[in-house]
Amino acid sequence: VKEFALAGFSQKPSIEAGLFVLFLFFYVSTWIGNVFIMVTVASDNNLNSSPMYFLLGNLSFLDLCYSTVTTPKLLADLLDKNKLILYDQCIAQLFFLHFVGAAEMFLLTVMAYDRYVAICRPLHYTTIMSRGLCCVLVAASWMGGFVHSTVQTILTTRLPFCGPNQVDNFFCDVPPVIKLACADTFVIELLMVSNSGLISTSSFVVLISSYTIILVKIRSKEGRQKALSTCASHLMVVTLFFGPCIFIYAHPFSIFSVDKVVSVLYNVITPMLNPLIYTLRNKEVKSAMRKLWVCYYTVVQT
Template sequence: MEKINNVTEFIFLGLSQNLEVEEVCFVVFSFFYTVILLGNLLIMLTIYVGNLYKYPMYFFLNYLSFVDICYSSVIAPKMLVDLLAKSKTISYAGCMLQLFAGHFFGCTEIFILTVMAYDRYVAICKLLYYVTIMDQERCNKMLLGTWVVGFLHSIIQVALVVQLPFCGPSEIDHYFCDVHPVLKLACTDTYVVGVVVTANSGAITLGSFVILLTSYTIILVPLRKQSAEGRRKALSTCGSHIAVVIIFFGPCTFMYMRPDTTFSEDKMVAVFYTIVTPMLNPLIYTLRNAEVKNAMKKLGGWKFFWKANYK
């Protein structure tokens, strides 16, 4: 059967149809997005100036911050513009590009968090072999793997959607293009596509979560036999990462590990993992990590030196 596609653009219904609510949301999310950009850029600058990127934990943290900026930038700018716009439209090509980029950076973030959990496991449980196991070459390969898997995942998602016919309506009950809301608009049976999409996203989310859970079980169970000081050091090492995993995987599990359905709560849950989590990441890692805070102090001293000598 020949594919029929009469839709050249989609219309977002947005977060709310109330103008006053949208104006408040614009102010709040503008602040959040600014914090995302400044906070994550500060983390990246701190790691670079403090020469921390030589250590695997900060090597991956640097790219986690970069991915957070990219991931939120795929969605937040368009959302902010739409909050003040009467017509919230996006072209068909733009929608597919946003869908691809959102899943690409989102999946990459999931695997970077998984690799960081493995790094913590090696650092605590195989300390004597840490330098050998987590050398620079292996870290580079792991990082490349996160990008490759993220690319393959997003290509599959987009390939499943673009082959569907869209002949109207064109209103997406969301504030950005995601698989489940877009599938609702296809003028054909999407059951099989929905199952494949759920299996694809669910396998990545569940698989990564199982690896994370296993890693931290192996790390935390033996801590009962260690001294209070040993437990404190191990928990401080893992605490930031555990917090980030919880606030990121919770909403992702709700959104993508379920059948091809949509709920009224989806938009608020999506706000949490697309805007709130990237904003909290730099705060969590900064407040709970002594080395990052010390590097930031050095960064402040470097800035003072620069101003004093290069006015």
């Protein structure tokens, strides 16, 4: 097999045209929101010196990368009847999807640790979460994603593909691709489930456990409400990102029709919602964005 045919969503041009407009709106909104957050964090000294917002800027960059892995090809295919992708391009898409996705999982776990230190050890927060440690943790997240993705890609490329070549999704991912292999994939599926499924499930458990410990350690009612308010945005992001990933990768690779809808959620919609979730619930970010906008408007006027 030299190329794969992606199934897409519909064979009706009118429906695909409507989906093109919708997904283009999501993709443009993703770029505007995440770039705005990165520029705001980088330009504001107070935000840039805070470990929390340093990690938030890196999360926005990962969201941009994650959305860009699949969405441009999706938009092009919505205007193309064939929806073909070369074998090498399919493997590259699969690699970068898991590379960036796993890196984002690890980074979200790092952000949970950051909130734990900030709430449970506030006097030592700046000392523990130094810029050097934050850079190391971010680099470790990227490295963990690279190792995870390399394993997934090697296991996939070792399989023989001799037909059929119809990928039952709008992008190349491990579950639908290995279903097309001309070999018994039972052992490979178990290895991949234990890899992707274990990473997503264990990271999610660690995240929920960390927030539970935070709430248990805080005795006062007002303190718990403040901590819950602080962590609420992070919990929303974690739920939106990890929920679909666990659904896709933690169960045996039986393809359901609902998988496409779930894939849209964490590939297209979640990267767009992350900036809204963090900015709408964060006064410091909104204040910094207003200052940046006023500065930009003043420069334009002069």
